[in-house]
Amino acid sequence: xxxxxxxxxxxxxLERWIVGRTIAAVDSLHPRAxxxxxxxxxxxxxxxxxxxxxxxxxRGKYLWLSLDADTAGSDCLILHLGMSGQLLVxxxxxxxxxxxxxxxxxxxxxxxxxxxxxRTFGAMQLDALRTDGPSETPSSILHIGxxxxxxxxxxxxxxxxxxxxxxxxxxxxxxxxxMSGVGNIYADEALWRAKLHGDRPTAxxxxxxxxxxxxxxxxxxxxxxxxxxxxxxxLYVDVNGQSGYFDRSLAVYGRAGEACRRCGKPISRAKWMNxxxxxxxxxxxxxxxxxxx
DNA sequence: GTTCGCACCTGAGCGC
DNA sequence: TGCGCTCAGGTGCGAA
Numbered sequence: 075x076x077x078x079x080x081x082x083x084x085x086x087x088l089e090r091w092i093v094g095r096t097i098a099a100v101d102s103l104h105p106r107a108x109x110x111x112x113x114x115x116x117x118x119x120x121x122x123x124x125x126x127x128x129x130x131x132x133r134g135k136y137l138w139l140s141l142d143a144d145t146a147g148s149d150c151l152i153l154h155l156g157m158s159g160q161l162l163v164x165x166x167x168x169x170x171x172x173x174x175x176x177x178x179x180x181x182x183x184x185x186x187x188x189x190x191x192x193r194t195f196g197a198m199q200l201d202a203l204r205t206d207g208p209s210e211t212p213s214s215i216l217h218i219g220x221x222x223x224x225x226x227x228x229x230x231x232x233x234x235x236x237x238x239x240x241x242x243x244x245x246x247x248x249x250x251x252x253m254s255g256v257g258n259i260y261a262d263e264a265l266w267r268a269k270l271h272g273d274r275p276t277a278x279x280x281x282x283x284x285x286x287x288x289x290x291x292x293x294x295x296x297x298x299x300x301x302x303x304x305x306x307x308x309l310y311v312d313v314n315g316q317s318g319y320f321d322r323s324l325a326v327y328g329r330a331g332e333a334c335r336r337c338g339k340p341i342s343r344a345k346w347m348n349x350x351x352x353x354x355x356x357x358x359x360x361x362x363x364x365x366x367x
Numbered sequence: 368g369t370t371c372g373c374a375c376c377t378g379a380g381c382g383c
Numbered sequence: 384t385g386c387g388c389t390c391a392g393g394t395g396c397g398a399a
Binding site for chain 2: 158192194239241245347
């Protein structure tokens with residue numbers, strides 16, 4: 075599933091392949107791919123034609139292409155991969171796959187940008203950039219917090235706001251308004267490294283513990299980035315269709331029943347909010363209030 | 368205002 | 384062989 079390292083890998087690929095190119099045509103091939111663009115697919119295509127991609131930006135799991143022309147009040151194209159989205163740089167001759175949802179063709183008739191998305195949680199949307207402190211952000215994602223690799227991310231502010239929440243630490247990690255980019259996989263990995271159970275109330279954690287968690291989160295992100303991201307199946311690939319290999323380095327996620335690399339106890343898997351949570355019962359004991367008898 | 372649960376969606380894997 | 388169920392999970396929305 076695309077989380078921060080996977081999205082950043084895609085962003086870097088897009089930067090290499092599409093910056094400086096002018097859009098000639100946009101094909102929207104599935105209504106859900108443009109559901110967040112309320113004027114509809116035809117409007118999206120019409121306003122993108124003849125614009126040039128200036129830069130590719132990312133905040134958390136959101137990508138956006140900055141465009142050179144004022145497209146009637148919108149100056150960027152937001153791209154979100156959802157759970158299974160892929161942005162592929164393909165030759166015009168490459169066959170359409172079964173889950174092709176959108177396609178951007180460029181005036182140079184070279185490679186195309188294809189949006190492939192099996193589960194249709196991803197989306198494309200035109201938006202206007204707004205000043206957001208020291209940088210610019212699309213207006214519709216102003217509520218998304220900065221990610222921990224953002225140079226303007228404020229560690230102390232995140233710690234203060236997290237401790238003020240009346241929730242658990244895993245919920246807080248997945249709350250994209252507090253901090254973006256973290257999904258289920260890297261939340262479990264960072265919590266394992268920090269020896270914290272996901273059900274620990276945020277208010278019970280010290281500043282030191284949260285600082286350690288941030289450090290561990292950044293290190294797991296860095297390692298995953300160097301590995302090109304995590305790929306459990308064919309759902310995540312970079313713009314050239316290549317899989318990352320960080321899944322080989324995961325300590326807990328997807329390893330239920332296997333020995334913890336730190337203490338040797340078998341990794342547990344628990345149902346959590348209609349999904350799974352992986353943790354080591356030895357290194358990450360449940361807090362007393364929710365400890366199962 | 369904050370927190371939580373659920374729907375959205377598709378295809379692989381599994382049991383019967 | 385075919386059917387039905389479960390699972391995967393990011394995001395937005397409504398309810399409490």
